[in-house]
Amino acid sequence: MSDTIENQVRGPKRRIEDLTADEIKAATGAILLADGSVFLGKGAGASGIATGELCFNTAMTGHQEILADPSYAGQIVCFTFPHVGNVGANVQDEEAASEPARKAAVGMVSRAPITAPASWRAEQSFDEWLAARGVIAVTGLDTRTLTRRIRQDGMPMVAIAHARDGKLDLDALAKLAHDAPGMEGRELTRAVTGAAAADWQSADWAWPEGYAQGPKDGPKVVVLDYGVKANILRRLAGAGACVHVMPGSSTAQDVLAEKPAGVVVSNGPGDPAETGKFALDTIRGVIEAGIPVLGICLGHQMLALAVGATTVKMTQGHHGANHPVKNISSGQVEIVSMNHGFAVDRDTLPTNAKETHVSLFDGTNCGFMLTDKPVYSVQHHPEASPGPQDSFAVFETFVTSL
Numbered sequence: 001m002s003d004t005i006e007n008q009v010r011g012p013k014r015r016i017e018d019l020t021a022d023e024i025k026a027a028t029g030a031i032l033l034a035d036g037s038v039f040l041g042k043g044a045g046a047s048g049i050a051t052g053e054l055c056f057n058t059a060m061t062g063h064q065e066i067l068a069d070p071s072y073a074g075q076i077v078c079f080t081f082p083h084v085g086n087v088g089a090n091v092q093d094e095e096a097a098s099e100p101a102r103k104a105a106v107g108m109v110s111r112a113p114i115t116a117p118a119s120w121r122a123e124q125s126f127d128e129w130l131a132a133r134g135v136i137a138v139t140g141l142d143t144r145t146l147t148r149r150i151r152q153d154g155m156p157m158v159a160i161a162h163a164r165d166g167k168l169d170l171d172a173l174a175k176l177a178h179d180a181p182g183m184e185g186r187e188l189t190r191a192v193t194g195a196a197a198a199d200w201q202s203a204d205w206a207w208p209e210g211y212a213q214g215p216k217d218g219p220k221v222v223v224l225d226y227g228v229k230a231n232i233l234r235r236l237a238g239a240g241a242c243v244h245v246m247p248g249s250s251t252a253q254d255v256l257a258e259k260p261a262g263v264v265v266s267n268g269p270g271d272p273a274e275t276g277k278f279a280l281d282t283i284r285g286v287i288e289a290g291i292p293v294l295g296i297c298l299g300h301q302m303l304a305l306a307v308g309a310t311t312v313k314m315t316q317g318h319h320g321a322n323h324p325v326k327n328i329s330s331g332q333v334e335i336v337s338m339n340h341g342f343a344v345d346r347d348t349l350p351t352n353a354k355e356t357h358v359s360l361f362d363g364t365n366c367g368f369m370l371t372d373k374p375v376y377s378v379q380h381h382p383e384a385s386p387g388p389q390d391s392f393a394v395f396e397t398f399v400t401s402l
């Protein structure tokens with residue numbers, strides 16, 4: 001009986017010993033979970049083996065932007081939308097703002113084989129893009145079972161493998177998954193931050209012109225880069241800022257020497273508490289100098305840590321492009337893009353912090369501002385890419401306040 005309920009909720013758990021020789025022979029791709037369960041499929045994209053935290057993402061489009069988001073470094077994305085690849089891939093939709101930031105998601109899982117592109121913007125098939133990017137993919141899996149498992153039990157550490165010759169060492173993969181370090185306590189931003197400070201030029205995309213040029217004059221905004229998404233930079237430029245990107249290792253003195261009108265603390269991968277060990281001094285120095293600060297996602301979490309709050313690991317995390325978030329001051333609901341596995345514990349926010357946004361999926365904190373300093377912060381991705389543009393105004397509000 002309990003097995004039936006277990007099977008209904010999580011899907012049947014299959015271990016290596018439950019597989020038939022024919023199934024193993026037919027497979028060129030596999031996912032092994034840390035709990036010993038196995039999912040076989042067809043390999044796609046890059047061949048090889050990777051380990052990472054497996055999360056599910058519910059976006060129906062924008063799969064290139066998702067896998068190119070450096071916040072996904074160290075993670076493998078299971079798309080719940082069955083068809084992936086319909087629009088192919090193109091350079092204009094790149095989300096890495098620097099060369100190191102190209103090391104984003106390490107793996108991808110989808111239900112159907114990757115579709116041939118059917119978009120006038122496609123320059124490459126999605127399969128070719130994955131291969132060029134080093135993203136290992138497995139298709140033909142029961143992604144509903146995998147997703148239900150993640151919903152019930154949380155995001156597991158997994159090993160993903162694509163062997164073109166079909167030679168999959170499932171026992172070795174099971175051991176890799178079992179031994180893989182979890183996301184808590186992992187610092188991943190140093191691998192995806194840009195190596196040197198640089199000005200950023202391009203602004204919002206429009207048809208048929210493509211990307212506009214950012215302004216020549218305008219308030220200078222320094223972006224602390226922990227693996228910043230390019231669309232955050234484009235949106236800041238589109239809102240009228242002259243954007244200067246600095247490595248996440250910059251000190252407060254480095255930042256203040258630029259005489260910024262405002263500072264943005266970027267998104268990024270890994271555990272905010274771990275990155276906070278070297279980033280909080282910089283963030284606190286900027287807040288104390290009275291410079292307006294905007295935090296996004298990892299930046300939001302680290303701003304919360306900088307003012308004395310704590311962050312917690314979420315069970316399933318929020319990954320998708322249709323998450324409802326309530327803006328507490330306006331009462332409006334914004335449908336937003338999300339990608340986070342940690343959250344700010346609202347009960348630990350100090351008395352000079354006012355909660356500004358809340359997730360309508362699970363009530364977790366999605367934003368705060370300080371009442372005595374110009375500090376604003378959101379957990380979701382107001383730059384979208386992919387996703388709805390309901391929160392684009394976050395950038396205009398910030399830049400016009402400078």
Ligand SMILES: NC(=O)CC[C@H](N)C(=O)O
Pocket residue numbers: 071266267268269270271272296297298299339340341342343
């Ligand atoms: N998109 C992000 O910045 C992610 C922040 C953090 N790594 C998390 O998973 O919660």
